[in-house]
Amino acid sequence: xxxxxxEPSEEDTDAADLLxxxxxxxxxxxxxxxxxxxxxxxSWLAGRPTVGLPVQEARQLQxxxxxxxxxxxxxxxxxxxxxxxxxx
Ligand SMILES: [Zn+2]
Numbered sequence: 114x115x116x117x118x119x120e121p122s123e124e125d126t127d128a129a130d131l132l133x134x135x136x137x138x139x140x141x142x143x144x145x146x147x148x149x150x151x152x153x154x155x156s157w158l159a160g161r162p163t164v165g166l167p168v169q170e171a172r173q174l175q176x177x178x179x180x181x182x183x184x185x186x187x188x189x190x191x192x193x194x195x196x197x198x199x200x201x
Contacts, residue, residue: 155182
């Protein structure tokens with residue numbers, strides 16, 4: 114088993130972004146028995162077995178975003194870019 118490293122702190126997501134995240138289904142990664150969810154690129158995940166699920170569901174299951182990889186701000190800006198690209 115990997116050593117029980119310290120948990121990364123929680124991303125400070127602003128209220129407007131939280132509303133957006135609650136509706137997103139982009140995939141984030143979680144670890145068993147750990148409170149944070151991460152982007153698949155997060156360095157903290159290296160070598161750990163993770164499970165993927167939609168960020169909306171991670172939120173509903175009371176997971177909180179990792180401050181190292183900042184999944185909320187990343188997914189929200191990705192979402193806003195998609196909206197921009199979709200407009201004529
Ligand atoms: Zn992370």
